[in-house]
Amino acid sequence: MQLNILTILWVYLKCLMKTIVDSQKANVLNLTEIFRFKDLLWNLAMRDVLVRYKQTIMGVLWAIVRPLVNIIIFGLLSQFIEHSTNVADKLVTVSAGVIIWGLISTSISDISNSILNNSNILTKVYFPKLIIPLSSLAVCLIDFAISFVILLIVKIAFVGMPSVAFFLFPLFVLYALVFSFSIGLFFATLNVKFRDIKFIIPFLLQVGFYVCPVFLSTQFYLDKLPEVLKPVFLSNPLVSIIDGFKYCLIGAEFLVPQVYFISGIVITLLLLFFSLRYFVKFEKTFADYI
Amino acid sequence: MNCIIKVENLGKKYQLNHLLSRSKDDMFFSSVKNKAKSFLKGKQVAEEFWAIRDVSFEIQKGDRVGIIGRNGAGKSTLLKMLSRIVAPTTGRIEYNGRMASLLEVGTGFHGDLTGRENIYLNGSILGMRKHEIDARFDEIVDFSEIEKFLDTPVKRYSSGMYVRLAFAVAAHLDPEILVVDEVLAVGDAAFQKKCLGKMQDVSAKDGRTILFVSHNMPSLTNLCNKGIVLKNGTIHQPLCNINDAVRSYVDLAESIEYQEIAARTDRQGEGKIKLTNCTVLNSENKKVNICVTGEKVILKLDYESLDFKNLDNITFAISINGSDGTFYSLIGNEFSGNPFQGLPSSGAVYCIINKWPITSGRYGLNIAINQNGFMQDWIKDAVFIDVEDGDYYGTGRLVPGTHRCVLMENTWKENL
Numbered sequence: 018m019q020l021n022i023l024t025i026l027w028v029y030l031k032c033l034m035k036t037i038v039d040s041q042k043a044n045v046l047n048l049t050e051i052f053r054f055k056d057l058l059w060n061l062a063m064r065d066v067l068v069r070y071k072q073t074i075m076g077v078l079w080a081i082v083r084p085l086v087n088i089i090i091f092g093l094l095s096q097f098i099e100h101s102t103n104v105a106d107k108l109v110t111v112s113a114g115v116i117i118w119g120l121i122s123t124s125i126s127d128i129s130n131s132i133l134n135n136s137n138i139l140t141k142v143y144f145p146k147l148i149i150p151l152s153s154l155a156v157c158l159i160d161f162a163i164s165f166v167i168l169l170i171v172k173i174a175f176v177g178m179p180s181v182a183f184f185l186f187p188l189f190v191l192y193a194l195v196f197s198f199s200i201g202l203f204f205a206t207l208n209v210k211f212r213d214i215k216f217i218i219p220f221l222l223q224v225g226f227y228v229c230p231v232f233l234s235t236q237f238y239l240d241k242l243p244e245v246l247k248p249v250f251l252s253n254p255l256v257s258i259i260d261g262f263k264y265c266l267i268g269a270e271f272l273v274p275q276v277y278f279i280s281g282i283v284i285t286l287l288l289l290f291f292s293l294r295y296f297v298k299f300e301k302t303f304a305d306y307i
Numbered sequence: 308m309n310c311i312i313k314v315e316n317l318g319k320k321y322q323l324n325h326l327l328s329r330s331k332d333d334m335f336f337s338s339v340k341n342k343a344k345s346f347l348k349g350k351q352v353a354e355e356f357w358a359i360r361d362v363s364f365e366i367q368k369g370d371r372v373g374i375i376g377r378n379g380a381g382k383s384t385l386l387k388m389l390s391r392i393v394a395p396t397t398g399r400i401e402y403n404g405r406m407a408s409l410l411e412v413g414t415g416f417h418g419d420l421t422g423r424e425n426i427y428l429n430g431s432i433l434g435m436r437k438h439e440i441d442a443r444f445d446e447i448v449d450f451s452e453i454e455k456f457l458d459t460p461v462k463r464y465s466s467g468m469y470v471r472l473a474f475a476v477a478a479h480l481d482p483e484i485l486v487v488d489e490v491l492a493v494g495d496a497a498f499q500k501k502c503l504g505k506m507q508d509v510s511a512k513d514g515r516t517i518l519f520v521s522h523n524m525p526s527l528t529n530l531c532n533k534g535i536v537l538k539n540g541t542i543h544q545p546l547c548n549i550n551d552a553v554r555s556y557v558d559l560a561e562s563i564e565y566q567e568i569a570a571r572t573d574r575q576g577e578g579k580i581k582l583t584n585c586t587v588l589n590s591e592n593k594k595v596n597i598c599v600t601g602e603k604v605i606l607k608l609d610y611e612s613l614d615f616k617n618l619d620n621i622t623f624a625i626s627i628n629g630s631d632g633t634f635y636s637l638i639g640n641e642f643s644g645n646p647f648q649g650l651p652s653s654g655a656v657y658c659i660i661n662k663w664p665i666t667s668g669r670y671g672l673n674i675a676i677n678q679n680g681f682m683q684d685w686i687k688d689a690v691f692i693d694v695e696d697g698d699y700y701g702t703g704r705l706v707p708g709t710h711r712c713v714l715m716e717n718t719w720k721e722n723l
Contacts, residue, residue, distance in 0.1 A: 143390050
């Protein structure tokens with residue numbers, strides 16, 4: 018009896034080890050396989066982080082300089098455009114906007130180029146291709162974590178201790194990650210066949226910077242936009258993300274109506290679903306086109 | 308039950324014009340041109356090319372299989388499909404256990420990272436878990452012999468150190484199936500031997516299955532016990548004993564057409580002086596197709612220079628190789644002490660071999676022309692010499708035909 022169970026177990030284990038490549042069958046998303054390659058994900062991310070600051074004198078300090086300069090520039094600019102008397106609040110809001118936008122824009126552009134940048138590995142070794150965009154996302158998250166610490170220091174120094182709403186911020190970061198991952202993944206797949214994508218991305222991001230409330234407040238956009246364009250503006254998931262993140266940090270009013278907030282989440286999940294499907298469908302042809 | 312890899316009707320199709328337009332710089336124009344063409348003709352102009360077609364075989368557990376074939380026979384495509392890098396157009400592959408593929412030395416190595424960091428990165432790319440790398444780390448470092456430079460960025464490594472480190476990681480992979488492309492072609496001979504030894508070791512001890520592609524017949528026969536010969540994407544010789552496979556490949560290689568030297572473009576060197584012809588003459592200065600061991604052979608090398616000046620400091624060198632790639636000898640006027648000064652800008656030189664020393668077979672001559680130490684021209688297999696066994700020692704006795712070898716003058720005595 019005992020032997021029987023062992024045999025069944027053994028046969029089951031053998032089945033698990035079996036790999037079948039069939040030209041007739043379509044690819045499916047295999048999460049267990051991705052989990053099996055988690056060390057690779059981590060190592061690729063570490064490579065990108067380590068390589069970036071090798072042979073620099075300031076090292077990781079550069080991760081702080083870029084957002085800091087952006088905060089100063091756009092803080093001043095925003096003060097010119099919509100004057101506010103509460104300078105401390107303003108500083109934190111602008112910082113929050115700039116930093117979350119930094120996460121979104123770098124992850125979209127890094128993920129879009131990630132497959133091409135790693136073509137030397139893709140054409141030599143097999144692993145689930147989704148590891149590569151995921152590792153790019155991890156790198157962006159690490160960068161974000163560093164600038165978030167600065168944001169937190171600024172916030173505590175100028176405005177005071179965080180409120181309860183503050184602890185909602187991981188949700189908005191997650192939202193941002195899912196959204197930029199979906200967009201980036203779609204472009205990464207397209208990028209393999211059509212290199213035009215690498216020209217389009219910076220352009221799209223530049224447009225995005227101005228149509229989203231990055232350094233100006235959502236109220237400003239709502240005031241200035243014509244009535245017809247308001248629903249378009251509000252249904253952009255990025256508006257919910259950025260406004261929500263600002264809300265968590267400063268406790269200001271969350272201006273996106275519930276309907277738009279929920280529809281934004283639905284849009285994002287649909288985007289994620291479709292770009293994952295698109296990616297999984299085409300990942301097996303990557304090595305032929307790169 | 309022992310079958311570890313099963314391949315059925317495997318095929319891979321590429322579309323040629325598609326690939327061509329991709330490699331061009333003016334992709335926009337070529338794609339517009341294609342669009343216009345397909346619009347005018349009413350269909351897409353696409354040429355199909357099957358890199359691999361209808362390949363089926365089964366490999367038993369513990370087999371070490373050599374995949375042999377000329378360039379373009381589809382070996383690499385087959386390996387890439389087996390290791391799941393490219394997807395097959397038709398057919399099916401089934402295998403049991405973990406598979407690791409080694410199509411390149413040091414895949415994913417990053418020049419800015421240190422040796423230590425690269426071991427972890429490369430190991431995980433090749434499919435090792437972190438704890439596996441941790442467990443074998445010391446072994447890997449020992450094997451690579453670069454302990455002192457472990458924390459130096461690999462871009463500062465010599466190419467030998469780089470290759471050694473990369474191999475060391477690969478040699479400590481522990482999959483059930485190992486797929487190896489011609490990676491062993493790089494690295495110095497001693498280290499190559501060490502790697503082959505390591506692979507043989509593991510294969511014999513743990514019954515690991517190996518698929519190995521190489522042009523080097525000696526290392527194939529050393530490492531593998533079975534072989535498959537591919538020709539133009541199909542199986543020329545199904546899975547069989549490695550020696551039979553090598554023989555079948557050599558027969559195949561010898562049947563290729565011979566190309567005029569003057570028309571060849573696959574040359575290396577600066578090209579100011581070029582070899583235009585090479586003929587084999589016998590002792591009566593007559594052109595021959597076959598020469599005989601022990602007899603006088605004269606090689607006439609015709610050359611041509613771009614300058615009209617007389618040529619100084621020119622050296623000619625010929626290396627003699629067996630059809631399986633075994634290197635037999637290197638001869639040159641520089642080594643034999645016959646320098647050439649003031650040669651006419653085009654003409655011929657003669658290399659006289661008094662007693663041809665190698666036994667029967669077909670030998671390819673690689674010919675090089677150097678001037679002042681710079682390589683001007685180099686042609687692989689510029690000419691083939693067919694040799695028949697002859698009476699080298701003048702005794703009427705021949706060395707057994709099973710021994711393809713170089714003969715030496717020798718005498719035997721009871722006392723000195």
